[in-house]
Amino acid sequence: MKVLLIDDDxxxxxALERYxxxxxxYQVLTAANCEEGLALFEANDISIVLSDIRMExxxxxEMLDRIKASDKGxxxxxxxxxxxxxxxxxxxxxxxxxxxxxxxxxxxxxxDEVLKRMARRRQIRHAADRxxxxxxxxxxxxGEKSEDGxxxxxxxxPGQLVGFYSAPMRTIQHVCSKLHEQRDVPVLIEGETGTGKxxxxxxxxxxxxxxxxxISVNCSAIAPSLxxxxxxxxxxxxxxxxxxxxxxxxxxxxxxxxxxxxxIGEMPLDMQPKLLRVIQERELRRVGSDxxxxxDLRIICATNRSLLALSKEGAFRSDxxxxxxxxxxxxxxxxxxxxxxxPLARLFLxxxxxxxxxxxxxxxxxxxQRLEEYPWPGNIRELKSQIDRSVLMYEGRYLEVGHLxxxxxxxxxxxxxxxxxxxxxxxxxxPLADMQEIIARTVLKRMGGNITQAAKYLDIAWATLNxxxxxxxxxx
Numbered sequence: 001m002k003v004l005l006i007d008d009d010x011x012x013x014x015a016l017e018r019y020x021x022x023x024x025x026y027q028v029l030t031a032a033n034c035e036e037g038l039a040l041f042e043a044n045d046i047s048i049v050l051s052d053i054r055m056e057x058x059x060x061x062e063m064l065d066r067i068k069a070s071d072k073g074x075x076x077x078x079x080x081x082x083x084x085x086x087x088x089x090x091x092x093x094x095x096x097x098x099x100x101x102x103x104x105x106x107x108x109x110x111x112d113e114v115l116k117r118m119a120r121r122r123q124i125r126h127a128a129d130r131x132x133x134x135x136x137x138x139x140x141x142x143g144e145k146s147e148d149g150x151x152x153x154x155x156x157x158p159g160q161l162v163g164f165y166s167a168p169m170r171t172i173q174h175v176c177s178k179l180h181e182q183r184d185v186p187v188l189i190e191g192e193t194g195t196g197k198x199x200x201x202x203x204x205x206x207x208x209x210x211x212x213x214x215i216s217v218n219c220s221a222i223a224p225s226l227x228x229x230x231x232x233x234x235x236x237x238x239x240x241x242x243x244x245x246x247x248x249x250x251x252x253x254x255x256x257x258x259x260x261x262x263x264i265g266e267m268p269l270d271m272q273p274k275l276l277r278v279i280q281e282r283e284l285r286r287v288g289s290d291x292x293x294x295x296d297l298r299i300i301c302a303t304n305r306s307l308l309a310l311s312k313e314g315a316f317r318s319d320x321x322x323x324x325x326x327x328x329x330x331x332x333x334x335x336x337x338x339x340x341x342x343p344l345a346r347l348f349l350x351x352x353x354x355x356x357x358x359x360x361x362x363x364x365x366x367x368x369q370r371l372e373e374y375p376w377p378g379n380i381r382e383l384k385s386q387i388d389r390s391v392l393m394y395e396g397r398y399l400e401v402g403h404l405x406x407x408x409x410x411x412x413x414x415x416x417x418x419x420x421x422x423x424x425x426x427x428x429x430x431p432l433a434d435m436q437e438i439i440a441r442t443v444l445k446r447m448g449g450n451i452t453q454a455a456k457y458l459d460i461a462w463a464t465l466n467x468x469x470x471x472x473x474x475x476x
Contacts, residue, residue: 034058191331194379213257235289352391
């Protein structure tokens with residue numbers, strides 16, 4: 001396996017090259033800057049790129065964007081290194097689809113762990129790709145098999161599975177691991193309903209292996225008049241009807257762990273400055289009490305609405321929005337994460353099998369194609385519901401396309417709606433080339449940038465789609 005090492009510090013370059021070559025046996029190529037490194041990447045079959053960020057000329061982040069925009073760079077693991085401990089720089093690297101981020105001076109133990117994680121991910125990705133290509137005959141269980149015959153899902157939490165396939169979710173998983181180390185950084189998670197925002201919140205918290213409390217609060221389910229006492233708790237005799245002993249609020253219950261405020265956009269305006277104070281001052285006072293409690297907890301908020309848009313409308317305080325936005329995660333919809341659909345469907349198939357006592361072992365290629373063509377307006381929640389319904393209603397060994405007949409109407413409706421939008425032509429005329437470019441851009445986005453799948457979807461040659469896309473072919 002070839003590793004490309006890029007660093008403008010000769011001593012660091014030499015030390016890392018020796019470490020990667022001798023214990024691991026990697027074939028190591030070296031470069032003193034990103035321009036030279038990019039040329040080596042384009043001329044060789046590179047599996048891993050380790051690069052410094054701050055260098056003269058092209059930066060490591062700029063090179064990362066160039067690599068990930070190319071077809072051969074989609075499955076290349078890029079690890080960025082810097083001597084500056086900047087959380088924002090780290091998040092920018094991971095959002096740019098870097099596989100990991102290391103601080104200089106490089107710890108040999110940490111580098112070893114990173115390389116092992118990347119080898120594990122590559123093994124999982126290759127197992128999934130083989131299963132997708134081979135169909136049910138080669139994929140007779142609900143978990144992929146590793147090279148030694150063991151299940152690669154055996155030690156993965158169900159909520160973490162989504163992070164191992166599509167590039168956006170792998171990036172999010174790495175951002176979560178970095179934010180987990182910064183307990184005082186508030187986190188804002190935005191995404192459509194059903195995309196798995198609470199799963200992402202639990203990854204920031206540390207997953208099911210974390211022993212500290214994870215307190216979840218649905219802000220849309222609390223009456224405005226009860227919001228303050230529900231969150232902050234109250235002292236004895238704080239108001240008429242209060243318990244004699246008082247009550248502990250949800251914030252206090254999360255002490256030492258994580259407070260997850262779902263649908264934060266529904267929080268009443270008069271409560272928002274009180275939450276802002278909790279975040280900034282790290283202290284709590286129960287309703288009706290003078291005693292101040294120091295807080296040690298992580299605060300994560302989630303919403304299916306844009307808090308920036310709400311703040312501009314005056315429906316959400318801008319000061320609270322900007323404070324929450326310190327650690328920001330945007331969870332993409334399932335239609336933009338095609339590589340997640342198949343492994344998620346198989347996971348849900350195994351769960352539904354156990355629940356219903358059925359004997360489904362895998363999913364046919366035609367059924368997988370139908371699942372990947374459907375737009376999934378309800379995202380992961382809708383996918384699970386569809387698999388549960390199919391297992392409940394049918395018998396068999398393989399989940400077939402005929403078991404997904406409820407997706408046909410939605411698929412046709414989605415396409416016809418798209419056609420109506422494209423045919424709303426302006427009065428002053430509309431060049432055919434521009435319309436083709438819009439079609440190409442739309443299909444490429446739906447296919448996650450995979451030009452081969454997009455060309456197959458449109459039933460045209462790869463080169464024809466390239467011409468249609470024009471300047472859009474290197475879209476992001």
